[in-house]
Structures are given as structure tokens and as C-alpha cells.
Amino acid sequence: MNKSLADTLKTKKLYLLDMDGTLYLGDKLFEHSLAFLKAIKDSGGRYLFLTNNSSKGTDSYVKKLNALGIPAHEDDFFTSTDAACVYLKEKVNPACLYAFGTQSFKRHLRQEGFPVTEEYSDQVDCLLMGYDTELTYQKLIDATKLINRGVTYLATNPDWVCPTEYGYVPDCGSIAQALEHATGRLPLFLGKPQPEIALLAMEKAGTKPEETLLIGDRIYTDIACGKNAGVATVLVFSGETTREVWEQSDLKPDFAVQGVQDLLQALS
Numbered sequence: 001m002n003k004s005l006a007d008t009l010k011t012k013k014l015y016l017l018d019m020d021g022t023l024y025l026g027d028k029l030f031e032h033s034l035a036f037l038k039a040i041k042d043s044g045g046r047y048l049f050l051t052n053n054s055s056k057g058t059d060s061y062v063k064k065l066n067a068l069g070i071p072a073h074e075d076d077f078f079t080s081t082d083a084a085c086v087y088l089k090e091k092v093n094p095a096c097l098y099a100f101g102t103q104s105f106k107r108h109l110r111q112e113g114f115p116v117t118e119e120y121s122d123q124v125d126c127l128l129m130g131y132d133t134e135l136t137y138q139k140l141i142d143a144t145k146l147i148n149r150g151v152t153y154l155a156t157n158p159d160w161v162c163p164t165e166y167g168y169v170p171d172c173g174s175i176a177q178a179l180e181h182a183t184g185r186l187p188l189f190l191g192k193p194q195p196e197i198a199l200l201a202m203e204k205a206g207t208k209p210e211e212t213l214l215i216g217d218r219i220y221t222d223i224a225c226g227k228n229a230g231v232a233t234v235l236v237f238s239g240e241t242t243r244e245v246w247e248q249s250d251l252k253p254d255f256a257v258q259g260v261q262d263l264l265q266a267l268s
Helices: 003-010 033-042 057-067 078-094 101-110 137-149 174-184 196-205 218-228 243-248 260-267
Strands: 014-017 046-051 075-079 095-100 125-128 151-156 161-164 167-172 212-216 230-234 255-257
Touching: 003 014, 003 255, 014 033, 014 196, 033 046, 033 243, 033 260, 046 057, 046 196, 057 101, 075 078, 075 196, 078 101, 078 125, 078 151, 078 196, 095 137, 125 137, 125 174, 137 174, 151 174, 196 212, 196 218, 212 218, 218 230, 230 260
Parallel strands: 014 046, 014 212, 046 075, 095 125, 125 151, 212 230, 230 255
Antiparallel strands: 161 167
């Protein structure tokens, strides 16, 4: 497998990298992440950080990665919030957008020019939910009222949990399921596994699917997104997915490795 992985890496110009559970866990950077990122650049390749985690805007991710020792700029990211912004502009054009998420999430949307509100009103015509680490019960009440009223209902990502250094915590998909029990409706999910987020990232980098590799720790989002976008995929076991889950899954990545250390070895 390593030889085949090494041969595959030689054909790739763009690496789409999940972050949580792939390069770090919480505030703990994995040992070989920096060396792997350097090896990509040394090989003439480029990477973009492709994340479903919408709790942070791009500016906050730059600060987080810099604090972990990873040199990063805003142009290095493509997030589920970015994908949501593209969809909102092309398909919805909301007059008043209720942003169910963190202050960083709302700041990102405002910077993109959307009329964001944090309060329920009759003027709201679209509800966009993200991974909200600042969740309050009032937001759940507001969302329930809006969903029952029939407004356009979107969410950045379907992830059930977010991995941390102390285990898993509920992510956007779990909160969406809680709201489904209250309203009978699920949102339209816009991040991974939908292919658009990867396709938009490739368009940004100017690469073709056959020149691109997607690396992540979740089969149902990362690997499914890569498959849907027609790019090669690598699953790492350093985050959510266990080997048992991988073995039982009908959806298989092109390669499965323990972590970035194996990718570094293959790239070197």
C-alpha cells in the first residue's frame, strides 16, 4: 500500500486537508504535521485547509494555526462557511439572514455582505446554522420558530461530533437532529460531503480532480466529499473514524493510514 500511496502522491499538485482530527486535535498539534506540510511545498505542491468546522471564521483559523506553529494566511483556507456563502449568493440572496452560530461565524458572513441578524423577527427569510460553540437555548427557540414558519433552512455541515483532546462534543449535525425532533425538518447541508466545497477549492487553486488529493478523518464527510468530487482520498485514523468503522463501511477511501506521519513517509 505504501508504494502505491507514494506513486499516487507524485501525481498530486493540490492537497485538500481537513484540520480537526487530521493535523491537530483541539489545541494539540500532531507531531509530524509541520514536516508534512513542508514536504508538500518542497515537492512543488500546494495545500488548502478544507474544513467543515464553521465555529471559526477564516481570520480566527489563521490565528489558531499560527498559534500552533503552522504558517497560515486567509488564502490558505476554504471552509464550509465559504461554501455556504457561495450558495447563498447564487441560490438564495436572503433579505434578512438569521445566523445560528458563533460571533466569528457571524463576522465572516457580515464580511461577505450578508444582512445578518441575531434575533427572531418576521423579516427573517433564511436560517443558516453552523457549528455553534456558543449555543444558547434562545437560539434553539428562535430556530424552531423560523423552521416552523417555513423559511429557507440551511446548515454548513452534517458532522455529528467534533473531536477534541478530551473526546467528542456535539457538532452541527447533532443540533440539526435535535431540531428535527422538534420541527420535523432537516436543513440542506452545504459542506462536506457535498462536492461543491472541494470543486470550489480546486477552482480557487486552478487544479483538476486528477491532480488533487483529499485527506481527512471522517468517512461520511471527508471521504464522501472526495468521492463526490472525483478526487483521490486518504483516511487517517487520528480523529473520529476507527479501523473498525472503516472495515464495516461500504464507502472506502483510496488509502487508509494511521496519520500524517505515514503520508510524510510516503511523500518523502
